[in-house]
Amino acid sequence: MTGRRKPFEDLEQMIERMSRQFEESMGGIEMGGERSGASIDVADHGEEFVVTADLPGFRKEDIDVTLRGERLQIRAEREESSEEGDGDEGRYIRKERRHESVSRSVMLPEEVDEEAVSGQYRNGVLTVTLPKTSAGEGDSHRIDID
Numbered sequence: 001m002t003g004r005r006k007p008f009e010d011l012e013q014m015i016e017r018m019s020r021q022f023e024e025s026m027g028g029i030e031m032g033g034e035r036s037g038a039s040i041d042v043a044d045h046g047e048e049f050v051v052t053a054d055l056p057g058f059r060k061e062d063i064d065v066t067l068r069g070e071r072l073q074i075r076a077e078r079e080e081s082s083e084e085g086d087g088d089e090g091r092y093i094r095k096e097r098r099h100e101s102v103s104r105s106v107m108l109p110e111e112v113d114e115e116a117v118s119g120q121y122r123n124g125v126l127t128v129t130l131p132k133t134s135a136g137e138g139d140s141h142r143i144d145i146d
Contacts, residue, residue: 009070049129062078078101
């Protein structure tokens with residue numbers, strides 16, 4: 001990690017903390033059906049960071065994970081619909097549609113090797129392993145999930 005300060009990253013981290021605190025005080029729910037309060041853990045295991053996110057009810061195909069520099073972005077989105085009826089045309093007894101999305105962003109304290117990042121999704125838990133490196137920042141990098 002370089003020794004020079006990055007004032008915009010410090011500002012982004014502060015805004016992220018304030019946003020997270022606000023979301024938690026609101027129960028993790030935002031307007032428009034977006035839930036941004038998914039539980040996330042970030043662990044430093046010496047040679048790598050491990051980010052764990054609880055995303056119950058989502059399929060692997062619903063999840064998008066990207067890395068841009070030292071910012072990891074996790075997004076998940078799904079839609080459900082159900083219908084019940086008595087068979088009469090034009091009359092609904094019950095018809096529901098539901099849209100749910102989760103979005104979390106994590107600033108990592110050090111640069112990581114974008115090419116060696118891996119992700120795994122099992123039983124509603126996303127685990128992203130990010131090996132550390134001293135290489136410079138690059139463009140955004142999409143992470144495939146196993």
